[in-house]
Amino acid sequence: MKAPPPYPLHPVLLVDDEPHTLASFDIALRSHGINNTIRCQESREVAAILEHQPVEIILLDLMMPHVSGHDILKDVSQRFPDLPVIIVTGVNEVETAVHCMQQGAFDYVLKPVEIERLLPSIRRALEVRQLRRENSRLASSFFQKDPAHPEVFSKIITGNETMKALFRYCEAIAEGRQPVLITGETGVGKESIARAVHDLSGRPGEYVAVNVAGLDEQIFADTLFGHARGAFTGADRSRSGLVEKAAGGSLFLDEIGDLSEPSQVKLLRFLEEREYYPLGSDQVHRSDARVLVATHHDLEQQHKKGLFRTDLFYRLRTHRIQVPPLRERKDDLPALLDFFLAQAAAEFKKQIPRYPDTLIPLLAGYDFPGNVRELRALAFDAVSHQRGATLSTAFFLKELGTASPPESIHPSQTMGGPQKSWAAGLDTLPTLKEADQTLIAEALRRSSNNQRGAALLLGITPQALNQRLKRRP
Template sequence: MGKKTPPPYPPNPVLLVDDELHTLASFDIALRSHGISNTIRCQDSRDVAAILDNQPVEIILLDLMMPHVSGHDILKHVRQRFPELPVIIVTGVNEVETAVRCIQEGAFDYVLKPVEIERLLPSIRRALEVRQLRRENSRLASSFFDKDPAHPEVFSGIITGNDTMKALFRYCEAVAEGRQPVLITGETGVGKESIAKAIHDLSGRTGEYVTVNVAGLDDQIFADTLFGHARGAFTGADRNRAGLVEKAAGGSLFLDEIGDLSEPSQVKLLRFLEEREYYPLGSDQVHHSDARVIVATHRDLEQQHRKGLFRTDLFYRLRTHRIQVPPLRERKDDIPALLDFFLAQAATEFKKEKPRCPDELITLLAGYDFPGNVRELRALAFDAMSHHRGATLAMAFFHKELDSASLRENPSTSPARILPQKSWAASFAQLPTLKDADQELIAEALRRSNHNQRAAALILGITPQALNQRLKRQA
């Protein structure tokens, strides 16, 4: 099977406008050698208007001094007809007044001939990024008043009806087609990889979705895993081996647990993100890849970079698009649907009938913080099904498991710790009235249960009806 040809980049072409053929050819070759493969050469400035009218263009590289139609006139035409289109002036006119005039007329940048590719390439990349960010902002603005994502089928594997999650889906849709990195943060078990896969599915990229967990990888293994190696690079390297970056060409590369990456590996990743190029281990031949990088971590990267544990330049490069996935305790309205989904999965796996859930089970689960998030709820549902007998799930199992889990997370809540030798009331210099104590206990129970009255009643050891009556008396 032959090596697959990566799709052209950028999706819309870069228009090169110059009256000198050798200049057009040298620009084209230089750009293609750095991964920018989609270009149009235009030697006759009179053809520019027709090209722009007949097809979308990503950016323009424009000479000033040309016969027939000058670069100044083309720049004015572009600003009037296509104001969102970045124009980079590439000219031999070394005059401050001319440069200032071009910038005032709306040029994105002004580069002097003879052109060094190291000077021109960053300008082109910035222009491409600006174009993409404008598209994403436009998509976000157009979806601002929408409640549901435009492509709900992509998120069908993520069970939710939560408004925060739906807003997150809409943001994913807005940034999915871009080329910039995406940073996904959130606690363990919230479903970060599911979000990463959804972004890839929405992107329209035809290449593979490739994943790797980088936690625990030393610098050499990280470089070998991502960038591959040449024959003879180290003992045992008896042939060339492609890395995951090459495998993900035209697709997406998902790096999980990016917060655990060593500093030398951070430098290598930063170079790849900025230059879109890399060297396999043991090779001096540069390779290019258009793989879109998506990263995830449960760590607080902002805090890590402030402490010097994570490179500041890489941190800001990664967080061009940042998605914070909320923990389950902040979307408890999803618990009933998630539990139903996981019980159905477990029933199929264990070849049992799906049981009925008692009403008080949802109340019990809503009062628990789920430090392991959705993954913990799934494990609990499967464990419950493995023990289940009969038509209705037994509450005793859940009481036992949640009590045990709470003690593991916070041993200070064990009965031996929360029942001191002396009554807790002895700490009051002046005892509150029963009415005041009643109000304070109810308020605290509601706070701890996120104002879920069924859960608050369970905490207080009374029925929801009794709690409702007390609240009415307080009103």
């Protein structure tokens, strides 16, 4: 079994003049997954260590020869104000504790130390350090237009500004250990975002994905945490779960909104303690796998209605990424269509087909409830039926009309008997001028303000539309 990667990225500095205290702290931390530490028994060496070695947090004794903990705390607060210092001391005096907190100490813990008291303080300090880094990266990315690592997002076809901002947010949070909640409608590409977060993180372990929808409590626990031999009928050998497979990497849980409540409890414990028990085992296992989750449900509404645990909801939403639906990024339609047509042509061993100028405005008038996944299926279906060099608009009219009548299709194009005019339902007829202005405004909306596309929808030339726009009040 390979050794776990160092955690945290920079070491925890343990400062105490008693060697057995240093050893006990070190062993306790390592047993809980914090395996990157530096022991310092000589207080005069602290300044040199901090000068040459980035440190994540400091565990500091107060009463030491040569340089006291008070002096070290004061120096650290001045030179490294973002570095959390946890005082671990036998001095049980309120005045001393208050003075240390005023000097900038993150926490004050009394000896003899119980690991159950110290460990939550260390974890909070590590989280604060990570959040400060992420805030700093977010602030620096605020003035950037494009992501710093566009190659990571190369499989997500977009030029949309909202998507670019989302990419920059992914870059800011990627190196952390906190869970990431990815929300959005079906087909928007939530798993692609999860994979990008993992790739950006630099974590050496694997990216492991599993859809948890419909898994009952036992199957969920077995899938994630594995089982011991004899745990249930047929368990003739022990088996590792996906959490162990994702050690040092990322575990992606899709459709988290469909998870049963007993399974939610197990997931919450794992997120809070980083510990789990395989089925049928009383031996605790630990994991540093980062958890990424996705859902098409509105978890905020679910937890308000009592359908999703509130504590788990707030634990998961430390970082939230909302992926916009395709109808909110229709400027990506041409690039996405070109990409999927090229993919389909390669699969069917055909030449990449051309398509008429009217196709993009037609697609822009459709809401795409299945989002990018639906557009891909539509493109592949079109290429499989295509016989000439140019795709037929009639095919798309038929398919979109079958799925859900697109807004851009005039009622006169529907099949069947005589249709009533759309004007028949109006109580009061608009003037020709009012109708003209309303139709132009609607055509521009459906074509995302593309005048050429709007002209095609209205059945006039772009030049004629331009003249009408100039005459508008």
